[in-house]
Amino acid sequence: MTIEWSLMGLSNVNAVEAEAHSAIAQSGISFGQRLYDRALADPDGIGLTVVGIDGTAADLTLSELDRRANQWGRALVDAGARVGSYIVLAIPNSVDLVLASLGCWKAGAVPVPMRWDLPEWERNRLLEIIRPAVTLDARTRATMAVSAQNQSGEPVSPAVSPSINGICSSGSTGLPKVIVTLQPAIWTGQQGVPFLEHWTSVERPQTILVPGPLYHTNGFITLTYLLSGDRLVILEKFSAAGALDAIEKYRVTNFTATPTMLARLADMPDIDDRDLSSVVWMVQGAALMPPTLLRRWFELLSPEQVVMAYGMTENLGLAALRGDEWLAHPGSVGRGFRDTEIRIQRPDGSLAPVGEMGDIYLKAPMSGLYEYLGGAALLPATEDGFRTAGDVGYLDADGYLYIADRRTDMIITGGANVFPAEVESALTDHPEVADVVVIGLRDPEWGRRVHAVIEPRDVAQPPSAHEIIAYAKGRLAAYKVPKTVEFVDEIPRSAATKVNRSAMIEVRGG
The missing domain is CATH 3.40.50.12780 (ANL, N-terminal domain)
Structure with missing residues (x-):
């Protein structure tokens, strides 16, 4: 042939x-x-089953x-x-x-x-x-x-x-980028191996719910599982009610979701009465998971059924861990997964010791097999093949990785470095907060001030800015506490539940 x-x-x-x-x-x-x-x-x-917004479905x-x-x-x-x-x-x-x-x-x-x-x-x-x-x-x-x-x-x-495919980046921090994998569309069998098989055997074929858009990596990659013989149940558009209905109706065995999706599912009034018994496992990715939300999903499923993964579209490598590991290493995103090596580097290129914050570098068999269309420079690489996407974090003594945030999102306020994800994680646990995004805004005194944009659970009766700031003071160092708070009816997120921080900063005066 x-x-x-x-x-x-x-x-x-x-x-x-x-x-x-x-x-x-x-x-x-x-x-x-x-x-x-x-x-x-x-x-x-x-x-394939595609479920429409109105609940109607097409099977192929x-x-x-x-x-x-x-x-x-x-x-x-x-x-x-x-x-x-x-x-x-x-x-x-x-x-x-x-x-x-x-x-x-x-x-x-x-x-x-x-x-x-x-x-x-x-x-x-x-x-x-x-x-x-x-x-x-x-x-x-x-x-x-x-x-x-x-x-x-x-x-x-x-x-x-x-x-295999390209994935578009909106270019929120510079030039628009299209990330093209350099892996040819050749079937090896590895493309269809379930994440959970790193820990335990998985019965197949799977029935995989795809709650997010296929223009996102986590959505598009499920097509390779279709090739492996699994069944895909794709939502035309995500809604918590629609996802729960699909899980029950089609006996979904696994899915990948963002923290925002998982929060909306967990907030459904009838979530404890819904039938999740078919779900064997789920993967959380795309952003850091607030601990309170994670523990809620441990209750809805079990720690052994929840997997967290850290990676990027450029496919530099992966870190992953299961919920029971997270309980022993709370806050971690895992250890090197599928032959991924992880190390932390200081700005001068030297290796950071255990517990010290630095730039996260990854190395895996497929590292470097990507390119950008549009002229954007490739991600920084070391001479021995480690690459970084600009994320900041540290390793513990057992080799588990902890992420602070993306360096490009870091807020320098009064000379101190604040990572939005840490502040967001602290505020997400407030009982009256449905969603939050933290950004840095220009300030004559601080250079950049930490500003929290909050979507309250009850838009008609939001908490006061004073309450939010007081809550943050009980959980964060003083310099990380938001100096200003803004309430909105809804956080502007894409269908993939991502937020464009640069756009939010721009509309607020930079």
Whole structure:
């Protein structure tokens, strides 16, 4: 079998890496072929369920997924896609989004999911650096869907996407970035190994709830579990009620969620009466988890069913731990996971001793296998292959990692360094606080003052700023306590529950 292969546009791959990847591609099974094999093995098995905002659902069997992915692959080629082409997918979670992604892998193209609701100027900046062969968005979606319906569903010629996918960054701290993995879309079997198998065996196939948007890494990566034979239950849009309904109806076995999602689930009035018995495990990622919320999930499930993971889209490496480990090392995000090495460096490059704060550097087998489109510099690297995303933290004597925050988010106030995540974690436990974001605002006395933006649980009767500040004083060093407090009806978060700190600072005068 001959598989088409291309390294076009991947400037971060040296000759040795290119030769190694090419050899893998020539002997491996493409993602498209893997889907075909899964469909042959279990044609009537449900591979995908997409749950609409109104609760209606669409089910697709593995044979339907394979056939329609072939149709979408051909439609993309007709629209201009080639092996190695970037294909922008700027539509919400939907059957079309999944099929278009699978169609990219069938055609050997590179899917780049993108937020569909970006302001025009930001969308245009990203499109300028991606230079996609095809853009699937609100304007082209209907035409592309009709084109796909008119295509043959027979198997396509095998092709390998030179990159599994790209992920867009909004560029909130500088140039817009598109992070492209340099791993080719070759099925190795490792892509479908459940996180929990690091600790215990996991019965498969799994039924995986996808509560967040596929334009985020945690959402898009679940498509590789679909290829492994697991069933995906994708929410068109996250809501706590919708997620709980899906868990019960489809007997969901696992999911990945952000702390904000988990807080909204835990705050549901009937959460203690809901049936979570099918859930074998869940992963928390994307942000630090407040201890009170974490302990609440230990009650809803058990410590052994809760996994916390720390990583980044650039795939520099991973740290992870299970809830029972966290109880022995409270506040940690884990130890090196799947051959990841972790070390802490001082600004002068020397290694920090146990317990001393410094820059977090990671090294893993896949470290460095990424590039940025758009001209952004790669993340700093040491001569021996360790890389940092700019996060700050320390290691304890047992090798467990603790994160303070991103250095880029650090607030320098009166000459002292304050990490927003620490202040947010302290304020989140206040019984009248539903959500909080801490930012640094210009101040004539302090340079930057610590400012807390709070979404109260009861918008009609928020706590006073004095109450919030007094609460913070009981939990934080004086220089970390917010000097000003602001109440809003809702914290502006994306569908992935992320917040744009730079934008919040800008609208408040910088």
